[in-house]
Amino acid sequence: MLRKTEQREAIRRVFQENHDPLSVQDVLDKAQQDVPRLGIATVYRTLKALVDEGWLKVVELPGDTSRYERTGKGHHHHFSCNKCERVFDLEGCLPGIDTLLPPGFLLQSHEFFLYGVCADCAA
Amino acid sequence: MLRKTEQREAIRRVFQENHDPLSVQDVLDKAQQDVPRLGIATVYRTLKALVDEGWLKVVELPGDTSRYERTGKGHHHHFSCNKCERVFDLEGCLPGIDTLLPPGFLLQSHEFFLYGVCADCAA
DNA sequence: GTCGTTGCAAAGCGTTTGCAGCCTA
DNA sequence: TAGGCTGCAAACGCTTTGCAACGAC
Numbered sequence: 001m002l003r004k005t006e007q008r009e010a011i012r013r014v015f016q017e018n019h020d021p022l023s024v025q026d027v028l029d030k031a032q033q034d035v036p037r038l039g040i041a042t043v044y045r046t047l048k049a050l051v052d053e054g055w056l057k058v059v060e061l062p063g064d065t066s067r068y069e070r071t072g073k074g075h076h077h078h079f080s081c082n083k084c085e086r087v088f089d090l091e092g093c094l095p096g097i098d099t100l101l102p103p104g105f106l107l108q109s110h111e112f113f114l115y116g117v118c119a120d121c122a123a
Numbered sequence: 124m125l126r127k128t129e130q131r132e133a134i135r136r137v138f139q140e141n142h143d144p145l146s147v148q149d150v151l152d153k154a155q156q157d158v159p160r161l162g163i164a165t166v167y168r169t170l171k172a173l174v175d176e177g178w179l180k181v182v183e184l185p186g187d188t189s190r191y192e193r194t195g196k197g198h199h200h201h202f203s204c205n206k207c208e209r210v211f212d213l214e215g216c217l218p219g220i221d222t223l224l225p226p227g228f229l230l231q232s233h234e235f236f237l238y239g240v241c242a243d244c245a246a
Numbered sequence: 247g248t249c250g251t252t253g254c255a256a257a258g259c260g261t262t263t264g265c266a267g268c269c270t271a
Numbered sequence: 272t273a274g275g276c277t278g279c280a281a282a283c284g285c286t287t288t289g290c291a292a293c294g295a296c
Contacts, residue, residue: 007276037278038277045276058186063189066261077223088225090223094217094219096217100200110235112236115231115232115233116228116229116232117228122227125251127296130251131251147285147286162254168252
């Protein structure tokens with residue numbers, strides 16, 4: 001990320017305007033509103049660079065393509081809407097995760113996903 | 124699944140002898156010990172048929188290819204070893220999942236993954 | 247013998263990479 | 272002007288599909 005280009009500015013702006021995790025296609029669609037000739041390879045390369053730089057974080061959902069979100073939101077998990085396919089941040093966590101661990105196993109991290117219908121779709 | 128073939132018998136046997144979730148490649152490798160000419164397309168087709176039949180269940184892990192396990196094990200979650208890449212079943216669950224839900228959201232299901240080092244690798 | 251099943255190769259799909267031209271610094 | 276960045280197209284890895292040969296019933 002040595003140079004400032006309109007493609008990169010547009011991609012950064014997408015994340016400043018959208019706080020929940022976005023797919024590569026989401027980012028391409030939104031950034032192309034600013035830079036119509038933007039190619040998907042540039043989106044992949046820029047997302048990778050922003051992750052390496054620590055500005056973005058990869059969110060991997062089971063059975064779905066990777067999504068990306070801003071870093072610095074603190075420990076949180078995600079909710080995936082079965083209707084509109086959008087992914088939302090959830091605050092908080094659950095205690096007692098280590099009680100599920102079999103003897104001799106070492107816990108290093110965990111992931112947690114809720115599925116259902118979001119408030120917009122339920123209304 | 125109308126006919127009984129040696130390919131299908133070999134794939135079923137793999138799951139009777141291995142109780143944790145297996146990847147397509149795991150199944151191919153193990154089943155080829157019985158049926159060396161077994162092709163990967165047959166593994167994909169057979170796994171799909173066994174899932175449709177309700178004999179297997181798909182286990183999707185974040186950022187990994189799908190795995191398959193026998194149905195009928197009851198509600199449980201999974202542990203993925205960061206060293207040997209094996210996936211293990213975990214018994215039990217955590218209470219209070221619905222407390223993480225924002226107002227207006229409907230909960231339909233959840234997934235939970237622990238990561239770390241398994242007992243074999245820690246020893 | 248019928249027709250469900252198999253293995254191979256080709257096609258799909260999301261992601262990555264090679265490269266010539268472009269554009270920031 | 273140098274060399275990092277971009278878009279295009281080709282390459283990749285995993286999964287699915289078309290098809291002719293095979294084999295269960």
